[in-house]
Amino acid sequence: MQPILEIKNLQVGVDTGKSVQSVLDGVSLQLFPGKTLGVVGESGCGKSMTALATMGLLPDRFSVTGGSIILAGEDLLAAKPSRLRQLRGNALSMIFQEPMTALNPVLTVERQITEVIELHQKKSSAEAREIALEMLRAVQIPGPEERLIAYPHELSGGMRQRVMIAIALACRPKVIIADEPTTALDVTVQAQIFRLLRDLQMQTETAIMLITHDLGAVAEMADDVAVLYAGKCVESGTVEAILGAPAHPYTRGLMSCTPRLRLGAAANDPQAEGLGEIPGMVPPLGRFPKACRFAPRCALADARCHAEQPPLVDTAPGHSALCWKTSPEKAVA
Amino acid sequence: MKPLLDVKDLKVHFPLASGQTVYAVDGVTFQVNEGDSFGIVGESGSGKSTTAQALMRLVDPIEGVIHLDTQDLTALSGDPLRTMRHKMQMVFQDPYSSLNPRLRAGQAVREPLDLMGLGPVRGRDTRVDEMFTQVGLHPDAKRLFPHQFSGGQRQRLCIARAMVTEPRLIVCDEPVSALDVAIQAQILNLLKRLQKDKRLTYVFISHDLAVVQHICTHVAVMYLGEFVEQAPTGQLFAAAKHPYTWSLMAAALSPHDRSRAGARFTVTGEPPSPIDPPKACRFAGRCPFATDRCRTEKPTLRDFGLGHRVACHYAGELTPPLPELAATA
Numbered sequence: 001m002q003p004i005l006e007i008k009n010l011q012v013g014v015d016t017g018k019s020v021q022s023v024l025d026g027v028s029l030q031l032f033p034g035k036t037l038g039v040v041g042e043s044g045c046g047k048s049m050t051a052l053a054t055m056g057l058l059p060d061r062f063s064v065t066g067g068s069i070i071l072a073g074e075d076l077l078a079a080k081p082s083r084l085r086q087l088r089g090n091a092l093s094m095i096f097q098e099p100m101t102a103l104n105p106v107l108t109v110e111r112q113i114t115e116v117i118e119l120h121q122k123k124s125s126a127e128a129r130e131i132a133l134e135m136l137r138a139v140q141i142p143g144p145e146e147r148l149i150a151y152p153h154e155l156s157g158g159m160r161q162r163v164m165i166a167i168a169l170a171c172r173p174k175v176i177i178a179d180e181p182t183t184a185l186d187v188t189v190q191a192q193i194f195r196l197l198r199d200l201q202m203q204t205e206t207a208i209m210l211i212t213h214d215l216g217a218v219a220e221m222a223d224d225v226a227v228l229y230a231g232k233c234v235e236s237g238t239v240e241a242i243l244g245a246p247a248h249p250y251t252r253g254l255m256s257c258t259p260r261l262r263l264g265a266a267a268n269d270p271q272a273e274g275l276g277e278i279p280g281m282v283p284p285l286g287r288f289p290k291a292c293r294f295a296p297r298c299a300l301a302d303a304r305c306h307a308e309q310p311p312l313v314d315t316a317p318g319h320s321a322l323c324w325k326t327s328p329e330k331a332v333a
Numbered sequence: 334m335k336p337l338l339d340v341k342d343l344k345v346h347f348p349l350a351s352g353q354t355v356y357a358v359d360g361v362t363f364q365v366n367e368g369d370s371f372g373i374v375g376e377s378g379s380g381k382s383t384t385a386q387a388l389m390r391l392v393d394p395i396e397g398v399i400h401l402d403t404q405d406l407t408a409l410s411g412d413p414l415r416t417m418r419h420k421m422q423m424v425f426q427d428p429y430s431s432l433n434p435r436l437r438a439g440q441a442v443r444e445p446l447d448l449m450g451l452g453p454v455r456g457r458d459t460r461v462d463e464m465f466t467q468v469g470l471h472p473d474a475k476r477l478f479p480h481q482f483s484g485g486q487r488q489r490l491c492i493a494r495a496m497v498t499e500p501r502l503i504v505c506d507e508p509v510s511a512l513d514v515a516i517q518a519q520i521l522n523l524l525k526r527l528q529k530d531k532r533l534t535y536v537f538i539s540h541d542l543a544v545v546q547h548i549c550t551h552v553a554v555m556y557l558g559e560f561v562e563q564a565p566t567g568q569l570f571a572a573a574k575h576p577y578t579w580s581l582m583a584a585a586l587s588p589h590d591r592s593r594a595g596a597r598f599t600v601t602g603e604p605p606s607p608i609d610p611p612k613a614c615r616f617a618g619r620c621p622f623a624t625d626r627c628r629t630e631k632p633t634l635r636d637f638g639l640g641h642r643v644a645c646h647y648a649g650e651l652t653p654p655l656p657e658l659a660a661t662a
């Protein structure tokens with residue numbers, strides 16, 4: 001199968017005035033029609049930068065310094081700004097991380113949705129209103145007619161996020177980049193929104209890039225997974241491979257940090273109580289370690305990890321990890 | 334033992350411009366003993382934050398009493414309310430907007446002491462240093478401004494600020510929801526350690542059942558302004574009895590666990606509106622077990638022992654759709 005979106009060896013840098021610091025270093029991802037790629041990693045690992053680079057919406061001073069981004073055969077990095085505007089919201093749309101900053105505070109919900117529809121599809125305002133209403137119903141907003149005339153500040157966080165999703169879905173895009181779409185939502189709405197995204201995906205073959213730090217969401221939604229750490233892709237593979245047999249110590253750390261629901265007899269098992277931790281934090285831009293970027297926080301790190309770039313090891317077909325110690329045998333050798 | 338926090342029949346209603354009323358919190362009763370951690374879970378809009386704000390007297394309840402120790406908080410205003418505030422502190426979801434961007438970190442943590450005139454002036458800086466160390470920040474970071482911290486560090490700062498007055502009670506409203514898993518685990522472990530070391534008492538609000546299970550000693554499940562089930566944590570997760578609680582649990586199980594359980598039970602239908610809540614059982618419209626009785630007669634909270642209370646006509650008679658629960662029910 002041909003990927004609908006292919007990111008190859010993406011390099012993004014930020015100009016600090018004195019020098020250009022690396023933000024993303026060699027990130028490669030593929031999205032397939034009708035499939036979901038989960039992109040995971042802690043805060044500050046470069047997930048949103050990957051999304052924004054793809055959308056052509058990098059913030060000031062940030063720029064793509066290498067690599068390629070191909071959407072359905074078209075090189076987005078070579079596309080004119082007018083062409084990118086045409087694609088955005090139509091072929092390629094994004095659900096932003098912070099609904100409050102992405103929504104316009106002085107426009108009603110109705111106006112925010114119909115604006116996108118009128119911009120990209122030649123629809124009358126009555127038709128656009130009908131679609132807006134249909135989208136609000138699709139994302140299960142209670143009392144959709146009344147909510148059409150509401151302003152963002154009158155909605156709960158969960159409802160704002162659902163409005164964002166309604167806007168992103170309004171034009172039935174080929175690719176949706178969802179940046180933490182459900183982080184602010186409770187589990188039942190999250191389950192509903194995931195079901196909604198999956199239904200839409202089945203009908204329209206939409207490819208979804210789901211950015212999240214929630215491995216539960218990944219398990220629920222993703223077909224494939226890429227794990228980012230400090231601007232590098234440190235592990236990638238199918239969701240079964242990554243969650244079932246994580247090869248990178250960082251991925252394993254993330255899994256141990258995730259509290260798991262324990263029901264029935266397990267609820268009173270003191271053994272199952274603890275919650276793991278990854279010590280320390282993601283290094284800021286400009287302070288990435290020279291060799292393995294995860295080494296200062298890694299329990300397995302040895303002298304070589306601090307001295308030499310780890311190799312990208314194929315641990316199984318289609319499953320690779322950037323680490324010196326992907327398996328116990330290798331650690332001994 | 335007399336509870337530290339005693340909340341009786343708390344109601345907070347918001348009038349709307351349209352003339353309608355939002356029944357945000359509609360008759361909530363609970364007690365929290367010293368050293369316990371009381372969790373409130375529920376969907377978006379169920380009234381969790383409004384409950385927290387009412388406890389802190391940031392919104393005014395239209396009915397109900399809130400006792401902290403022997404003091405009736407609902408009767409306080411002006412100076413007595415301000416002096417009471419150092420006994421109760423709040424940690425918010427958003428560590429970005431809850432810190433003054435112009436105050437250095439050290440000042441932010443010291444400020445409550447200065448505002449309330451607590452402790453000798455000279456001792457305050459030492460106290461601030463202690464707080465920094467306790468929450469895992471280096472005291473040198475006192476000179477930095479909030480924007481120079483990461484999200485997790487800012488939340489640590491908020492926790493330090495909340496704890497500096499040695500409050501009896503800390504109300505945490507989704508304190509880790511804005512943080513990624515790794516920082517979330519660090520903050521949860523920190524809150525747990527502080528609670529053990531200092532015998533702190535928490536009201537802990539979250540929409541994440543696994544987080545609540547990890548940190549709380551007692552849990553209440555909130556739905557449309559009411560508690561539908563409450564129990565000690567072990568009891569709730571071993572033997573939940575309310576269909577709404579089951580649906581939350583089913584949705585929160587990882588797909589791996591869910592397929593092993595061989596069951597999928599999630600609620601359907603429109604999320605209800607607190608503007609016009611159903612008169613009888615508020616969950617009836619979405620409950621797969623609902624009967625005519627549920628649509629006409631309001632279930633009361635019934636006690637099943639060990640402080641396990643459930644508001645469902647058929648609690649104890651229904652078979653849980655989750656096999657793990659069926660085994661221990």
Ligand SMILES: Nc1ncnc2c1ncn2[C@@H]1O[C@H](COP(=O)(O)OP(=O)(O)OP(=O)(O)O)[C@@H](O)[C@H]1O
Pocket residue numbers: 023041042043044045046047048049050059097213283284285513
């Ligand atoms: N506007 C900005 N100016 C300067 N640095 C920025 C800006 N936005 C992001 N960064 C930095 O770029 C790096 C990558 O950030 P990015 O936003 O991609 O992280 P993320 O993985 O999306 O994290 P989160 O989970 O917090 O959203 C981080 O070091 C971050 O601090």
Ligand SMILES: Nc1ncnc2c1ncn2[C@@H]1O[C@H](COP(=O)(O)OP(=O)(O)OP(=O)(O)O)[C@@H](O)[C@H]1O
Pocket residue numbers: 155156157158186347348355356357375376377378379380381382383384540607
């Ligand atoms: N100031 C207000 N005026 C009118 N309605 C309000 C106000 N504050 C809250 N509400 C409404 O009260 C209900 C309960 O809101 P609350 O914020 O307590 O929910 P929550 O359980 O904290 O939800 P979330 O998980 O989204 O934070 C919601 O329907 C909300 O829209």
Ligand code: SF4
Pocket residue numbers: 248249250292293294295296298299300301302305306310322323324325326
């Ligand atoms: S290369 Fe070494 S330090 Fe880096 S993740 Fe692997 S074991 Fe840890």
Ligand SMILES: [Mg+2]
Pocket residue numbers: 047048049097179
């Ligand atoms: Mg981001």
Ligand SMILES: [Mg+2]
Pocket residue numbers: 381382383
């Ligand atoms: Mg809330």
